[in-house]
Amino acid sequence: MSDERPPEAVSTQPLLRVRHLRTHIGTPRGTVRAVDGVSLEVERDQALGVVGESGSGKSVMARALMGLLPPRSASSGEVFFQGRDLLSLSRKEQSEVWGKQIAMVFQDPGRPLNPVVRVERQLTEGMRRQLGVGRSEARGRAVGLLREVGVPDPERRLRNYPHELSGGMRQRVVIAIALACEPDLLIADEPTTALDVTVQRQILDLLRRVQRERSMSLILISHDLAVVAGRTDRVAVMYAGRLAETGSTREVFDAPRHRYTRALLAATPALDHKRHTPLRLIPGSLPDPTELPEGCRFAARCAHAAEECLDLDPYLAPVGADHHVACANPAAAPTAPTTLASGGDPLGR
Amino acid sequence: MVLPVVRRVGRSLLVVLLVTMGVTLLLSLAPGSVAEVVLGPDATPETVGAMETQLGLDQPLWGQYWDWLTAAAQGDLGNSPVTGQSVSTAIVERLPVTLQLAAMALVLALAVAVLLAVASAVRPGSPVDRLINAVSSVFLSVPAFIAGPVLIYFFALQLGWFPVTGWSPASEGIGANLRGAVLPTVAIALTEIAAFHRLLRTDLIGTLGEDFVGAARAKGVSGTYVMFRHALRPSSFSLITLAGINLGRLIGGTVIVETLFTLPGLGQLLASAITSRDVVTVQGIVVFIAVVYVMVNMLVDLSYGLIDPRVRKAAKA
Amino acid sequence: GTALLLLSTACGGAGSGTSSGSTATAGKPVSGGTARVLQLSEPRSLDPALTGNSWVTGGFVGNALYGTLMTNDTRTGKVQFKMAESFTTEDGGRTFELKLRDGLKFTDGTPLDAAAVKFNWDRTKDPATGSYTIQEASLMASTEVVDATTLKVTMVQPVANYAQAVLSTTLNWIASPKALKAGRQAFDAKPVGAGPYTLKKWTRQASIELAKNPDYYDAPKPYLDSLTIRPALDTKQRIDTMTSGGADVAIETNWKNIAQATDTGYPTVTAPLSGGMYMAMNARRAPFDDVRARKAVAAAFDFETMKQSVYNGEGKAADTLFEKTSPFYSDIKLTQTNRDAAQKLFDELAADGKPVSFTFKTFPSTENRAMAESLQTQLSRFKNVDVKVKVVDYADNLALHATHDFDMLVSSANFIDPESRLYSAFHGESRANMSGVDDEALNAALLKGRTATSTEERNAAYKTVQERLAELVPGIFIGRSAPSAVTGKNVHGIVLYGEGSLLPEQLWIQK
Amino acid sequence: MTQSDVKAVPEAAASWGDGAREPVVPRVSEPRSVLVYLSYGWLFAVVAVALLAGVLPLASFAVPVGPPRQAPQLGSLDLLLGTDSQGRSILSRCAYGAQVSLVVGAAAGLVGAAIGTALGMPAGYFGKRADSLVRLVADAMLAFPPLILLLALSSILTPSVRTLLVGLTLLIVPSYIRLARANTLAWAARDFVLAARNMGAGHRRVLTREIMPNFLPTLGAYLPVVMAALIVAEGSLSFLGLGIPPPRPSWGGMIAEGKDSIAESPHMVFVPSFVIFLTVFALNQAGDHLRHRFDRTLRG
Amino acid sequence: MAGSGTAHLRGDKALLSVEDLVVDYPGKAGTVQAVSKVSFDVLPGETLGIVGESGCGKTTTGRAVLRLDRVTAGRIRFAGEWIEQADERRMRALRRQMQMIFQDPVASLNPRRPVKDIVAEGLAIAGSPADERAAASATVMSQVGLDGERFADMLPRQLSGGQAQRVAIARALAVGPRLLICDEPVSALDVSVQAQILNLIEDLKAQYDLTVVFIAHDLGVVRTISDNVMVMYLGKVCEFGDSAEVYANPAHPYTRALLDSVPLTDPDKGFAGPALEGDVPSPLSPPHGCRFRTRCPLAQDRCATEEPQMNEVRPGQHAACHFPLPPTT
Numbered sequence A: 001m002s003d004e005r006p007p008e009a010v011s012t013q014p015l016l017r018v019r020h021l022r023t024h025i026g027t028p029r030g031t032v033r034a035v036d037g038v039s040l041e042v043e044r045d046q047a048l049g050v051v052g053e054s055g056s057g058k059s060v061m062a063r064a065l066m067g068l069l070p071p072r073s074a075s076s077g078e079v080f081f082q083g084r085d086l087l088s089l090s091r092k093e094q095s096e097v098w099g100k101q102i103a104m105v106f107q108d109p110g111r112p113l114n115p116v117v118r119v120e121r122q123l124t125e126g127m128r129r130q131l132g133v134g135r136s137e138a139r140g141r142a143v144g145l146l147r148e149v150g151v152p153d154p155e156r157r158l159r160n161y162p163h164e165l166s167g168g169m170r171q172r173v174v175i176a177i178a179l180a181c182e183p184d185l186l187i188a189d190e191p192t193t194a195l196d197v198t199v200q201r202q203i204l205d206l207l208r209r210v211q212r213e214r215s216m217s218l219i220l221i222s223h224d225l226a227v228v229a230g231r232t233d234r235v236a237v238m239y240a241g242r243l244a245e246t247g248s249t250r251e252v253f254d255a256p257r258h259r260y261t262r263a264l265l266a267a268t269p270a271l272d273h274k275r276h277t278p279l280r281l282i283p284g285s286l287p288d289p290t291e292l293p294e295g296c297r298f299a300a301r302c303a304h305a306a307e308e309c310l311d312l313d314p315y316l317a318p319v320g321a322d323h324h325v326a327c328a329n330p331a332a333a334p335t336a337p338t339t340l341a342s343g344g345d346p347l348g349r
Numbered sequence B: 001m002v003l004p005v006v007r008r009v010g011r012s013l014l015v016v017l018l019v020t021m022g023v024t025l026l027l028s029l030a031p032g033s034v035a036e037v038v039l040g041p042d043a044t045p046e047t048v049g050a051m052e053t054q055l056g057l058d059q060p061l062w063g064q065y066w067d068w069l070t071a072a073a074q075g076d077l078g079n080s081p082v083t084g085q086s087v088s089t090a091i092v093e094r095l096p097v098t099l100q101l102a103a104m105a106l107v108l109a110l111a112v113a114v115l116l117a118v119a120s121a122v123r124p125g126s127p128v129d130r131l132i133n134a135v136s137s138v139f140l141s142v143p144a145f146i147a148g149p150v151l152i153y154f155f156a157l158q159l160g161w162f163p164v165t166g167w168s169p170a171s172e173g174i175g176a177n178l179r180g181a182v183l184p185t186v187a188i189a190l191t192e193i194a195a196f197h198r199l200l201r202t203d204l205i206g207t208l209g210e211d212f213v214g215a216a217r218a219k220g221v222s223g224t225y226v227m228f229r230h231a232l233r234p235s236s237f238s239l240i241t242l243a244g245i246n247l248g249r250l251i252g253g254t255v256i257v258e259t260l261f262t263l264p265g266l267g268q269l270l271a272s273a274i275t276s277r278d279v280v281t282v283q284g285i286v287v288f289i290a291v292v293y294v295m296v297n298m299l300v301d302l303s304y305g306l307i308d309p310r311v312r313k314a315a316k317a
Numbered sequence C: 001g002t003a004l005l006l007l008s009t010a011c012g013g014a015g016s017g018t019s020s021g022s023t024a025t026a027g028k029p030v031s032g033g034t035a036r037v038l039q040l041s042e043p044r045s046l047d048p049a050l051t052g053n054s055w056v057t058g059g060f061v062g063n064a065l066y067g068t069l070m071t072n073d074t075r076t077g078k079v080q081f082k083m084a085e086s087f088t089t090e091d092g093g094r095t096f097e098l099k100l101r102d103g104l105k106f107t108d109g110t111p112l113d114a115a116a117v118k119f120n121w122d123r124t125k126d127p128a129t130g131s132y133t134i135q136e137a138s139l140m141a142s143t144e145v146v147d148a149t150t151l152k153v154t155m156v157q158p159v160a161n162y163a164q165a166v167l168s169t170t171l172n173w174i175a176s177p178k179a180l181k182a183g184r185q186a187f188d189a190k191p192v193g194a195g196p197y198t199l200k201k202w203t204r205q206a207s208i209e210l211a212k213n214p215d216y217y218d219a220p221k222p223y224l225d226s227l228t229i230r231p232a233l234d235t236k237q238r239i240d241t242m243t244s245g246g247a248d249v250a251i252e253t254n255w256k257n258i259a260q261a262t263d264t265g266y267p268t269v270t271a272p273l274s275g276g277m278y279m280a281m282n283a284r285r286a287p288f289d290d291v292r293a294r295k296a297v298a299a300a301f302d303f304e305t306m307k308q309s310v311y312n313g314e315g316k317a318a319d320t321l322f323e324k325t326s327p328f329y330s331d332i333k334l335t336q337t338n339r340d341a342a343q344k345l346f347d348e349l350a351a352d353g354k355p356v357s358f359t360f361k362t363f364p365s366t367e368n369r370a371m372a373e374s375l376q377t378q379l380s381r382f383k384n385v386d387v388k389v390k391v392v393d394y395a396d397n398l399a400l401h402a403t404h405d406f407d408m409l410v411s412s413a414n415f416i417d418p419e420s421r422l423y424s425a426f427h428g429e430s431r432a433n434m435s436g437v438d439d440e441a442l443n444a445a446l447l448k449g450r451t452a453t454s455t456e457e458r459n460a461a462y463k464t465v466q467e468r469l470a471e472l473v474p475g476i477f478i479g480r481s482a483p484s485a486v487t488g489k490n491v492h493g494i495v496l497y498g499e500g501s502l503l504p505e506q507l508w509i510q511k
Numbered sequence D: 001m002t003q004s005d006v007k008a009v010p011e012a013a014a015s016w017g018d019g020a021r022e023p024v025v026p027r028v029s030e031p032r033s034v035l036v037y038l039s040y041g042w043l044f045a046v047v048a049v050a051l052l053a054g055v056l057p058l059a060s061f062a063v064p065v066g067p068p069r070q071a072p073q074l075g076s077l078d079l080l081l082g083t084d085s086q087g088r089s090i091l092s093r094c095a096y097g098a099q100v101s102l103v104v105g106a107a108a109g110l111v112g113a114a115i116g117t118a119l120g121m122p123a124g125y126f127g128k129r130a131d132s133l134v135r136l137v138a139d140a141m142l143a144f145p146p147l148i149l150l151l152a153l154s155s156i157l158t159p160s161v162r163t164l165l166v167g168l169t170l171l172i173v174p175s176y177i178r179l180a181r182a183n184t185l186a187w188a189a190r191d192f193v194l195a196a197r198n199m200g201a202g203h204r205r206v207l208t209r210e211i212m213p214n215f216l217p218t219l220g221a222y223l224p225v226v227m228a229a230l231i232v233a234e235g236s237l238s239f240l241g242l243g244i245p246p247p248r249p250s251w252g253g254m255i256a257e258g259k260d261s262i263a264e265s266p267h268m269v270f271v272p273s274f275v276i277f278l279t280v281f282a283l284n285q286a287g288d289h290l291r292h293r294f295d296r297t298l299r300g
Numbered sequence E: 001m002a003g004s005g006t007a008h009l010r011g012d013k014a015l016l017s018v019e020d021l022v023v024d025y026p027g028k029a030g031t032v033q034a035v036s037k038v039s040f041d042v043l044p045g046e047t048l049g050i051v052g053e054s055g056c057g058k059t060t061t062g063r064a065v066l067r068l069d070r071v072t073a074g075r076i077r078f079a080g081e082w083i084e085q086a087d088e089r090r091m092r093a094l095r096r097q098m099q100m101i102f103q104d105p106v107a108s109l110n111p112r113r114p115v116k117d118i119v120a121e122g123l124a125i126a127g128s129p130a131d132e133r134a135a136a137s138a139t140v141m142s143q144v145g146l147d148g149e150r151f152a153d154m155l156p157r158q159l160s161g162g163q164a165q166r167v168a169i170a171r172a173l174a175v176g177p178r179l180l181i182c183d184e185p186v187s188a189l190d191v192s193v194q195a196q197i198l199n200l201i202e203d204l205k206a207q208y209d210l211t212v213v214f215i216a217h218d219l220g221v222v223r224t225i226s227d228n229v230m231v232m233y234l235g236k237v238c239e240f241g242d243s244a245e246v247y248a249n250p251a252h253p254y255t256r257a258l259l260d261s262v263p264l265t266d267p268d269k270g271f272a273g274p275a276l277e278g279d280v281p282s283p284l285s286p287p288h289g290c291r292f293r294t295r296c297p298l299a300q301d302r303c304a305t306e307e308p309q310m311n312e313v314r315p316g317q318h319a320a321c322h323f324p325l326p327p328t329t
């Protein structure tokens, strides 16, 4: 399809271009269509947020990008990273990409760290294997990395085992490991879900900072819209294996057009929510990923679903300069852009 | 810091005490007495009685046990009335054989089991895995007393690589010693391989599903590296526990192989002591085995700390 | 030894015997070399009083350490003198005079004289010593040193052929009194005798290493420089070790192994023992207190079948008490298979309210179990008879000697000369009489055989014994024992005496 | 980087890529299913044969049907698998041997599991003293050389199926204590146990109704492996001469009987060995299969 | 912060009143004082929110109140009865009046029992007859919005997180409790389901006349549901007061820091205030004096030497701080 592309687009070729990515997982109950036709792009230096309910396929997508898939699963489509199709790489070529070009921070802190291996080795083994740096140099770099992610007393920490670190420290180490081989793209899959608010705050600040300082691209995945809101340039809202809405963060939060995005925002309890007043709900739950409905996948839960929504599967269509929505009947753009983005200042400042 | 160690040692002593008491009780219930064995079939009841008095067998059971215990506590395990040998000497004489056998079998079993388990766990359910599982089932269903003769038939009689029976101590040349030890070692190791493989395979598959394994792979390091440097160690808890228990059990539990290959080990000594009602010898060996067992288990507990810096609670076992 | 339990042959018990058989020697013996010898078991001690002098208990070690006073020819039973010059009686076995060679010395330098013999024999007789030879030793009332080389022995009752008892038991071995007095542990570490070999090292249950005694009286014997003796408990592994070249000599007793060795071309020497193993039936209690029950089981039993199942078709029947080679041989069949008669008897007993139902107590060894099972299987074809098999271990079995709490048991009576084993096995007053038959005629005949001096008288007496045994059926003879030595093709000088005891000093290896 | 030159969606946004290749997911079959069914089939057959041995047209296990050590041959059912050293039918002995081997395996396994659970569960649940005590007992049992136990037991009691059961049960009790204790510890820490306590449930109810049902399947899945080990162990005892008294056959005993004839009459060893192997293999397959199903329950 | 004191207690009218509660966990490395002299009370019909970072002792407090966990020291009064010493028998009866909902909905349901058994469990333990149980459980099932017929025979693993939490709530309601302690009932659920459960608890509270203690680490969640909030740090109470007041004018620097760390759904702002530095200190050796001083931007020397007590900073708002923040408005 590259021939269809206007010639000037070639010069601005994105760092990552995903086209029609599908990742299906075989289970005894049937094939789970966890990712089912996702197309997106990430430019250099850009932070993309991916949000969606639990089970919407965010993690599977992130892993599919790296080729780290569960057994009995398969992907199709294209994942072009710096001009190479990652899906068609051999195992060996894949592992050259891992760490060096794309690095990943997994959901849940601590679990990605091997409990029985010292921080030093976990930090340096990638460098030594991928970049071929020597032992002492790797150590030096490790100290630098820990310092960069804000770990105090890095020399001592290198000798620690993961359990000797607090949750926040562990997540910093995990990020340092991801940064070790100076990747061009960092995928952070719910990096703060299990952390306390205060620590979450620290980690989110850190991610944004290193992304900017290193001129790196970032995919930040979260089910919490607020986490993504202030830290990304663009947002993709996922629903049942597909993108429901995508666009610049500002537009999506200020003027969400997809009913699902709106509902999600409304259901988020805010600090200034009035006491004892019911929250707005999204009725029902995600469709069974083995038996996805015809038509719009959100139709069954959508208050504005029309007859046609049940048959017609809407494609992502542009609704603004940088704003696409997959909805046959998108919400009108609000006149006052801040009404729905309810993250006001709790203290009224 | 001192207290847990003291408690641990105390517990171990209690275990040893319980075991020796159990043995005394058990053997006292068995018919026949060592005096009859010593004096032979033609002995008269009078001479048997006289000898029993001399050996203190006419005392009440707890009295005998107490005498034995107080002497044992001072390091005197007594002399066997049957062989006249001091029990400690007898144990020390047999120990190298049994220890070498048990250790070699364990090392062999662990080495093979680790390789098999790794090969299995890489792709659970694959043909390789299924083949290995079948082989492991064969090993499980082949008792030592059948593995022994089969091994002898092929490797000693047909191929002539190893001697059929006999043991030459390591002091008389490592080569001959190892040659003699190979077949018995293999005969013992087969079952252990199967047990270890099953255990480690399950644990490895579990560990390979952990996030940190995926994370390690995502760093771009090779699969082999991940398997051996990341997955193996945290998967080896149950394996080490079982290996510890089995090492304890192999000391004194290899009687079948010792008989088949005519090896002068503890197992044979124990078996013959039991059948000749040589309680003194049995007690001595049992104490020894129990002490080895609790010590190995303490080492196993210590090794948890080595494997996992979090030093899991021993309670988890 | 204690290891006996895992081993095939049944009852301990002392034997008596007659003379030796030897291989056709190939050329002149050469000196030097080491022989690796496999035994069936290991002695529990090296103290001569505490071991046994038969193939089962490892007579070989005793012969090596202590030499022999005398030996016999396994065919004719004729006594040959070694360290003893003579052992004579003038009064029909009431007293004996033992004359020793001059200048015999133990390896610790003390003399092997009449006093030393007296010390050893008195010691064996002392119940406190716990010797398995006590029965034979107790036939002596007293011993008296006449001079340095002469010992006078007074018997409790006349035993004309006491020499046979002496040579086939541990009385044949004299150890240094000085060394014996040092205590058992010290003695086991450094046994002192005047035999052809001295102990170099004993690793229990592994090996006994012996070195040539340079001062042995009968130079240039022994021919071999050293011997390594190993016990090989497992029947199968014993022959496999031998045939795979893992040993030079194997003491063997299993008919199947002997056949296998012979088939593969290994020279084998077997002492033609009379008697054999028998299944003793306890006549003290039901069902075998009724002679009909004993006869019925005997008639139902077929040796050929048992031979097939236990020894793979090898073996030698013991249908007569004595071997054909024995001077006491006569063609009196002890038992004969007669299935119809057996069934009739079983039915008859059942009708009398005395059904033949009994328990066969057997050792845990494969061979013994197979024997018991074979009988059980054979009897399974008959009606009104029921056999249970119970495996008892060694100590348990010994206890039965005192308690007699059994119906059937495997025992043995092996001998070359019937003195003294036959008497102890079947005399009503003998403790070793397992079946407990106490028949006046039998007792009288046994006594007669013991005390009689002329061959004719003994012959007549033992003829009566055979008739009575055939009539009384105290046990069913399973087959002859086969004390044998299997040797490598280059091993020569195999001489057995007594109850299958192998002489070490004659062995030599062709280089 | 300005917001405007970043494209949200590639130009292909107007489709989900339906025309493109669908990923081909490897078929999820139960890979072992055939083997598992065969295994269950074999186990069923063995149990059936054991139960019906008396009814089947087989010769008695105690009576010779031909000359000893006949090789397997077609023609006569009794000689199908050959004869043993006493000329008895190996087929018949295998069939009757199944009774002993299965009873020993199943009964010792079950009783051991029951005792082990009864001791291990309170130990894990109540902790402290009870735990110390039970662990002490388990440790002592494990430190007790099994050989002594079995040899001594068979000296004290008449060797019989019952004696065997007592001995083998004692041998496996400590493993079950450990297993039950570890499982109880794990399950007792779950919130639903607290929830039950909070409903007013007493300890007994919590133990029997909440905790036990959850680890019984684990124990159950372990059972086939234990049974397999027990069947083999019974054979080792026969080798030491401590098996059940003849003429009753057991598979292990049959192997022990034949082991000296391995070179001349290999069928005497290999037939029962093969039967044990198939059974052990089938038990293991069944165990794995059961555990697998159980695990899935947990995973949800 | 990290203060003790009972100044904020409201006396006898409270349904539940906890005074100076202490829970120790002795361990190999030393003793963790998970809850250290915590006092609070809940008036009938009120909802008290408890918030704080992980490990601050929220769960331990909840469990201690129900005597499901050890109580090292302190007094607990429920409906006028001092229950910290009540025997097991009495507790069994009392517990039915005080029910708990757990954090992980699926883990709090026995995976081997069908939904209908789980819901009726409390009644079965109390020994009520089968038909009564069936009727009661059908009622509560419909109350929590589950179709009783459809779910009756399902196993917990067949339920989604939200459904499982509803079952857990139904189980608690079935025994007719007066007090409901919810230990982070929605932390494991995602936004849409979380909203459903929160609304449900609000509904049921009105219907069943419940008093609720609602534990959470998410300030937003607590805000919507609670009348009063209590903020905890390292086993101590920091602040207690009317939720509207506390959110609008936090008096304790820690409360303030928590509020500032909540991410906003506003792409421009990110956070409301500056970040709190550092990590929670080890509970094995908590800082002396005020436990929050190591991270407090306003800490002074006095904070290290003197432990602050709860005192009223504004009407209806108590804080344990030597230097409470002034109201912002």
Ligand SMILES: Nc1ncnc2c1ncn2[C@@H]1O[C@H](COP(=O)(O)OP(=O)(O)OP(=O)(O)O)[C@@H](O)[C@H]1O
Pocket (backbone or CB within 6 Å): A025, A026, A027, A032, A033, A034, A052, A053, A054, A055, A056, A057, A058, A059, A060, A061, A070, A107, A223, A289
């Ligand atoms: N290994 C697997 N086997 C089978 N199904 C899977 C597997 N991993 C994920 N799925 C299914 O794929 C779908 C997407 O899962 P995914 O983990 O990507 O969701 P998510 O958006 O990351 O949710 P969460 O917020 O809970 O992390 C879900 O329906 C899930 O059940």
Ligand SMILES: Nc1ncnc2c1ncn2[C@@H]1O[C@H](COP(=O)(O)OP(=O)(O)OP(=O)(O)O)[C@@H](O)[C@H]1O
Pocket (backbone or CB within 6 Å): E025, E027, E032, E033, E034, E035, E052, E053, E054, E055, E056, E057, E058, E059, E060, E061, E217, E283
């Ligand atoms: N059973 C226990 N044994 C030892 N320490 C415990 C135990 N339970 C809790 N703790 C410790 O007590 C402290 C308080 O734990 P608690 O679970 O009450 O915290 P929490 O506020 O509920 O945290 P979270 O938000 O993570 O649930 C922690 O330091 C914890 O490590």
Ligand SMILES: [Mg+2]
Pocket (backbone or CB within 6 Å): A058, A059, A060, A107, A189, A190
């Ligand atoms: Mg995810």
Ligand SMILES: [Mg+2]
Pocket (backbone or CB within 6 Å): E058, E059, E060, E103, E183, E184
């Ligand atoms: Mg908690």
